[in-house]
Amino acid sequence: MNAVQSLAIPSTNGAGRDRIQLKIWLAERIQSSMSNTGKLTRSPEIVQIAYERFKQACQYAKINLPPEKEDVFFNEVLDEIVGLGPLEQLMRDEFVSDIMVNGPKMIFVEKRGKIEEVSAEFADDAHVLRVINKIVEPLGRQVNATSPTVDARLPDGSRVNAVIPPCAIDGPTIAIRKFAKERLExxxxxxxxxxxxxxxxxxxxxxxxxxxxxxxxxxxxxxxxxxxxxxxxxxxxxxxxxxxxxxxxxxxxxxxxxxxxxxxxxxxxxxxxxxxxxxxxxxxxxxxxxxxxxxxxxxxxxxxxxxxxxxxxxxxxxxxxxxxxxxxxxxxxxxxxxxxxxxxxxxxxxxxxxxxxxxxxxxxxxxxxxxxxxxxxxxxxxxxxxxxxxxxxxxxxxxxxxxxxxxxxxxxxxxxxxxxxxxxxxxxxxxxxxxxxxxxxxxx
Ligand SMILES: Nc1ncnc2c1ncn2[C@@H]1O[C@H](COP(=O)(O)OP(=O)(O)OP(=O)(O)O)[C@@H](O)[C@H]1O
Ligand SMILES: [Mg+2]
The missing domain is CATH 3.40.50.300 (P-loop containing nucleotide triphosphate hydrolases)
Structure with missing residues (x-):
């Protein structure tokens, strides 16, 4: 049994297992089992392998979901593995132009010119930090307590700024200005x-x-x-x-x-x-x-x-x-x-x-x-x-x-x-x- 297989399956609370914790557990488990697969991108091959591992992990953890819910859940897990976790669906929404993360439990977007809070959330500070690192690491940049602010750009051209504690008092924050695919004329x-x-x-x-x-x-x-x-x-x-x-x-x-x-x-x-x-x-x-x-x-x-x-x-x-x-x-x-x-x-x-x-x-x-x-x-x-x-x-x-x-x-x-x-x-x-x-x- 490797290190991740030995990770404890999130325990059940009164309302069932914590969905976010479960998602992260599955993502980490699948990701570590795919460490030899090369760069994790949303290619059909990677998605296929991830799906097989997802099914195995669900079986192992005795997670039974009806097919339509399983699909949604798998996509959320996939977003954790190959994307920016809870931010990924907001990145896909063409009407969202800005994404603002004020700590793990508060995410605002600008949609069609209006600012609104969305239900997406991170598990905890560490989860937000992981996403920030995912953004900055490929650029050879670092964000840590001695260098707690960073400007970066996503591969699609979107502009990102992140600030982490101690400078961000209520947890790591992210601000993304999405790159407009259609240039306004x-x-x-x-x-x-x-x-x-x-x-x-x-x-x-x-x-x-x-x-x-x-x-x-x-x-x-x-x-x-x-x-x-x-x-x-x-x-x-x-x-x-x-x-x-x-x-x-x-x-x-x-x-x-x-x-x-x-x-x-x-x-x-x-x-x-x-x-x-x-x-x-x-x-x-x-x-x-x-x-x-x-x-x-x-x-x-x-x-x-x-x-x-x-x-x-x-x-x-x-x-x-x-x-x-x-x-x-x-x-x-x-x-x-x-x-x-x-x-x-x-x-x-x-x-x-x-x-x-x-x-x-x-x-x-x-x-x-x-x-x-x-x-x-x-x-x-x-x-x-x-x-x-x-x-x-x-x-x-x-x-x-x-x-x-x-x-x-x-x-x-x-x-x-x-x-x-x-x-x-x-x-x-x-x-x-x-x-x-x-x-x-x-x-x-
Ligand atoms: N005239 C416009 N009508 C509608 N939407 C617009 C218009 N101009 C810009 N936008 C949208 O508003 C958002 C902000 O635009 P932009 O990046 O140009 O602002 P900015 O003033 O440069 O912002 P910042 O101060 O962060 O640099 C973008 O999503 C852009 O697509
Ligand atoms: Mg500007």
Missing amino acids: IKDLINYGSLNQVMADYLQACVVSKLNIVVSGGTGSGKTTLLNVLSSFIPEKDRIITIEDAAELSLNQRHVVRLETKTPSHEGDSVVTIRNLLINSLRMRPDRIVVGECRGGEALDMLQAMNTGHDGSMTTIHANSPRDSLSRLETLVLMAGMDLPIQTVRKQIASAINLVVQLSRMRDGTRKIIQVTEIAGTEGDTIVMQDLFKFVDQGEKNGKVLGEFEPGGLRSQYTDRLKIYGFNLSPKTFMKTMPSTNGDTRRR
């Missing part, structure tokens, strides 16, 4: 009501005309998705360099170089930051630099690059309004360690950034561009901004946010530049419409 965003056609045309013109753009928004507001959509407007002939922590952007153009930061796998390993990659990218003859997110000293280098001929660069920033995004940039630049006077930093920001596109995750779970704001220079120490478009929230009906996208009424100051690139935008683009007495709408 501009027409999808218009269909979802995230922006309208006029705004889309304007943004496309701005990207082609090489304006420097910051996409701003809260967590999960759709920044990376919009950055991807905006990047898709970059002309095919331009050489694009993308720089990210965990590569999420996927561009269709051919002339793209994708760079990703490197975190240390072992003690003493080197770190390569966004800032390192950004500085390096300037020597790679880029036409366009797209930085996944600015959240550190790279902000300074990004501004300097934008101010020294690397037009048409784009990035995202965590902020709740265009004005906040500039304050955040200011803070990040100051954090970069150069002792620059605040006035200088503001002037740099004002001359580097042309446009801020503000996103918001609305209370009904939809994502909207709530402001498209131009930077119009500085007045004294203040950066002057003007809203070109904004979303006017008009309340709710049947749980859906109502409202309209409205132009701000001011003509874009980049109209002439856009014209040089072939975009003759009508002044009407930026004019407000208002209902007339006969029910038509007219521009004012």
